[in-house]
Amino acid sequence: MIKLIASDMDGTLLDGNGGISPYNVEMINEAKKRGIHFVIASGRAYTDILPVTQQHGVECACVTGNGAEYIDEKGELISSCYLGAKEAIGVIEILKALDIKFMIYTTDNRYSIEAVENVQDAFIQRSLHKDKTQTYEEVKERLKTRHSIFRMEEVEDYHSLLPTKKIIKIEAFDIDTSKIEEAKKRLSALGNVAYLSSFPDNVEITHSDATKGKILLKAATLLGIKEDEVMVLGDSFNDLSMFELFENSVVMANGEEEVKKVAKYITEAYDEDGVGKAIKRWVLE
Template sequence: MYKLLVSDLDETLVRADGSISPENAAAIKAVLARGIKFVPNTGRGFASVQKLLQAIGTYQQAGQYVISYNGGAVIENKDNQVLATGEMPYADAKQIFDLLADHPEVDIHVYTLNHLYIYNKRQDDLDYVASRGVEYIDMPDRDFTRFANKHIMKVIFMNPDITTRHAVAEEVKAALGDKVDLTYSSARYGEFNHHGVNKGSATLQLAERLGIKPDEIMAFGDNANDIPMLKVVGMPVSVSNGIDDVKQLAKYVTQANYETGVAEAIHHFILQDDK
């Protein structure tokens, strides 16, 4: 029996406009009514997830959780209490930022525990950020000392061209070595977290806190940053629009995409007797 469901958001659970379908919301509410935990596990900050939590019924609820920043923070929904963080050392974050800032073709996101800063804004990125209801602070210059006393969760960059994205990401990864982990998401981002911090490690950390075994967890994903999460759970699920690497790892691939794929899998494995 599955006791914990963890799900990526963008391109997995929510639609292009950032909303959740009635089918997905209803299926989640049904498993919550059975006492099963449903935890968004996202690269985004937890502040941007609050509207979704309202839609599924876990907003400001004690004993309900969000995993943010690709595993960089585990949050209890009641009062957004921070339970655990995996922040990035300032020197590493600054080195990543400085290398990325030498590339005018990318824009850069610096995530602190409570805010997102964007440097060298691209309109195509701002449009995507706005569609997700994400608020940001404009970073008008390269002075990274503004983060000297802040908790840095991750540093990411955006360019929609896959060749450019991979070339820039690999350059930075080569310079930082095993200090950081590199993943890709949403066909637009290269993401850097502190080494060992990912959606999978945070899932297991929360599960241990709740007394839940890995084989009692179901996870939903679509992209490369979901792979560490899918690797550590008993039932890894890919929505139909998932990339090939995710589909090959999944034990179940939905027929539906992000519109209703999560609901499809929930009904298949958990609510099959609710007909």
């Protein structure tokens, strides 16, 4: 019997408009009525998750920053694993050397070590590279309401700032995927860091113990829930740590092929109520 459901957000729970479909909300709430815990497990920071869940009336626990934090339904921090300042500075030096744009997520803000507009422009160009049906301004307006890159502050002396902050992750991106691959090679030489890509053109860096799977396992244990009583849903490589630890794994039809090879089940795509249908099929019936 499933007692806890954990779902990724982007490419999984959210629809094409960046919201949670009525059917997904209905199935989540039905599961909760039956005493089943629901958790969002995302690479996003908590402050980027909360507006979405509040908009759709979904009260749930959250795994943030790909495993940096576990925050319960009431917004209380239960477990954390932040990236150390020394390690973060080492990551930044690698990204600077390769001229890769990035943003630093902390528990209280988002930071850039160069002009914010430059990083925002690179992020917009990345979106345009993937979808050429929209104009630059259309992409910019869409992202302004959905992405924290437009709520970012420039900082010059990051050597002094970072030791005073709780660092969730560093997210880097470049349309030149060869630069991302080179960054991964160099990151592999650093200690106490983990890195993964949600897409070929990005890399997200966290503490080595900050994975969705590890922190979700810790939370389930605290709740007295066994591994085989957990169902996890996702679409990309940052979900693999959950799929490797929990046998009841569900990948979206739009998911990465490598992830599909690991998953136990395949559900409909993110824009076809895949999460809700998976809950109905494998939890509620």
